[in-house]
Amino acid sequence: MTSRERVLATLAHTPPDRAPRDLWVLPYVTLFRKQELAALLQKYPPDIDSPELSPGSNNRDLERVAQAGTYTDEWGSVWHVAEPGVVGEVKEPVLSDWSRLSHFVPPPHTHTPADWDHVNRACDASARYMLSGVCARPFERLQFLRGTENLYIDLAYDTPEVRTLIGIVHEYYREEVARWSRSAVDGIMLMDDWGSNTSLLIHPDMWREVFKPIYKDYCEIIHGAGKAVFFHSDGNIQAIYPDLIEVGVDALNSQLFCMNIEELGVRYSGKITFWGEIDRQSVLPFGSPDDVTAAVRRVRAALDCGRGGVIAQCEWGKDNPAQNIEAVFKAWE
Numbered sequence: 001m002t003s004r005e006r007v008l009a010t011l012a013h014t015p016p017d018r019a020p021r022d023l024w025v026l027p028y029v030t031l032f033r034k035q036e037l038a039a040l041l042q043k044y045p046p047d048i049d050s051p052e053l054s055p056g057s058n059n060r061d062l063e064r065v066a067q068a069g070t071y072t073d074e075w076g077s078v079w080h081v082a083e084p085g086v087v088g089e090v091k092e093p094v095l096s097d098w099s100r101l102s103h104f105v106p107p108p109h110t111h112t113p114a115d116w117d118h119v120n121r122a123c124d125a126s127a128r129y130m131l132s133g134v135c136a137r138p139f140e141r142l143q144f145l146r147g148t149e150n151l152y153i154d155l156a157y158d159t160p161e162v163r164t165l166i167g168i169v170h171e172y173y174r175e176e177v178a179r180w181s182r183s184a185v186d187g188i189m190l191m192d193d194w195g196s197n198t199s200l201l202i203h204p205d206m207w208r209e210v211f212k213p214i215y216k217d218y219c220e221i222i223h224g225a226g227k228a229v230f231f232h233s234d235g236n237i238q239a240i241y242p243d244l245i246e247v248g249v250d251a252l253n254s255q256l257f258c259m260n261i262e263e264l265g266v267r268y269s270g271k272i273t274f275w276g277e278i279d280r281q282s283v284l285p286f287g288s289p290d291d292v293t294a295a296v297r298r299v300r301a302a303l304d305c306g307r308g309g310v311i312a313q314c315e316w317g318k319d320n321p322a323q324n325i326e327a328v329f330k331a332w333e
Contacts, residue, residue, distance in 0.1 A: 003047035004186065007129035010308040011228055011250055011273050019304070019312040019332050020047035020129070022276065023325070027065050028085030028318040036322040044329040048129045048311075051122035051185065053115040074107040077144050086318060093147040098161045106172045109179065116183055123184035131230055132180040132188045136173035138214055139192040142166065155202060155210070170214050177218045181225035187250070188222045188229060190215065195235020197258050197281075204239045212243055219248030230275060241268055251275040253313060256299060257283070265302035274303045276313025278328050284320045289327035296331035 001009065001017045009016040023046050029037055052058055064071045067084050076094035081087075095101060123130045142165065143151050154162035180188050192211075194200055200207060219229050228250040236258040237244075244252060245268065252272050256264065257279035264274070278284060283295045296312075304310045312332035316325050 003128040004126075004130075006047050007186070007311070010311060013270055013273075013308045015306060016308055019310050021329055021332070022046055022048040022311050022313040023329075024313065024315040026085075026315065026317050027062055027087065029316050029320075031062060031066055031085045033322075037316075040322060040326055043326070046128070048131055049126060050131050050133050051119045051126075053111055053133075054118050057115075073144070075141070075145060090144045090147070093143075093145055093150070095145045095165065096147050096150065101161055101165065104165075104168070106168060109172075109175060111179060116179075120184040123186070129187065130185045132183070132185045134189055134191055135176045135180050136190045136218055137192050138166070138169050138173055139194065139211060141169050141173075145169070152202070155206065166210065166214075170217070174217060174221070177221050181222050181227060185227065187227055188218075189232065190218055190229065190249075191232040193234040194240065195233065195237040195255070195258065198236055200237060200239050201235070204243075207240060208243060212240075212247060215244070215249075216247040223248055232275075238264065241272075245272050251311065253277060255279075255281075257281070257295070261298060261302045265305075269303060269305055269309060270307065273309045273311060274299075275311045276315075278314040280315050280317055280320070284314065284324050284328075285317065287324065289323050292324050292327040293331040296328060300332075 003020065006016045006018070007020045010020055021044055023041070023044075025037060064079075065081050065085060065087055068081050070078055070080050070088075070091075072078050073090075077090045078092035078094075079088045080091045095104060142162075145165065146154065146162075151162070177188060177190075194207070215231075222229050229248055230251045230253070231244060231249040232253040234255055237254055238259045241252070241264065250273060253275040254277070256274070256277060258281075268274075278292065278295050278299065279287075283291050287295070300310070312329060314325060314328045
């Protein structure tokens with residue numbers, strides 16, 4: 001099987017020749033652990049990739065976090081980077097004061113025809129399954145614009161201003177999703193971190209009222225273009241697993257080890273593709289390769305029923321030993 005065929009079989013819940021591999025590499029590793037990264041990718045090449053909009057377009061994001069300091073994002077919020085190679089935090093949200101809302105305009109969609117030509121050529125030339133870059137993260141963007149504490153208060157009081165801002169953000173990302181859906185990528189990625197270690201960050205009923213229709217809208221656009229929906233969310237999101245399946249998410253990347261992995265397997269195997277992961281809070285940074293192997297075996301026992309539906313994904317963070325990341329893919333083999 002080619003990589004693309006392997007992922008397509010997995011999404012269709014038919015047996016691939018092996019579980020597709022997907023490695024997420026955080027900026028610190030890309031910037032400061034290049035030799036280790038190159039060695040691992042040569043030994044365990046991934047089956048999933050993403051095209052750049054234009055050559056070198058990913059360099060800007062790396063340059064922003066290559067050293068400590070501040071930068072202003074495209075929406076006008078100021079990020080503080082405290083440690084080189086580690087994504088920072090918004091400390092100066094552009095809409096911390098609602099008085100600015102009446103003059104607020106989201107950034108333009110600046111992708112040129114040449115950008116999309118480059119994307120399409122890269123997809124056509126690759127045997128890997130090609131996934132869009134992150135293109136829709138409405139809940140996180142709202143936090144970046146208002147500040148997290150402000151946003152929770154806004155949602156609790158259901159202010160007219162927050163409803164207006166949700167509409168602005170949704171329409172922006174709706175267009176972004178539509179643009180990527182017209183390209184040659186195989187799947188579109190959405191993301192929002194919805195969970196703490198123990199529960200959803202807002203009440204599930206509020207999530208279903210405010211945010212579920214937004215994701216449903218994106219999924220309909222993506223499926224209408226014949227592409228798959230890949231969704232990432234950190235934390236314990238077990239309460240909304242059935243909702244994400246209902247709106248049309250095809251592959252879900254979640255922190256399995258914050259939830260009851262075995263229960264997820266019983267309830268949702270065959271209904272959605274489990275897109276990783278392996279515990280990055282304790283096992284990958286602090287465990288031994290044997291601990292990593294045991295974690296992979298637990299995931300496989302719970303979720304891998306031999307009919308596809310599982311992607312061998314993990315995230316390589318700043319303090320993860322290279323041998324632990326290698327142990328993930330060795331165990332999946």
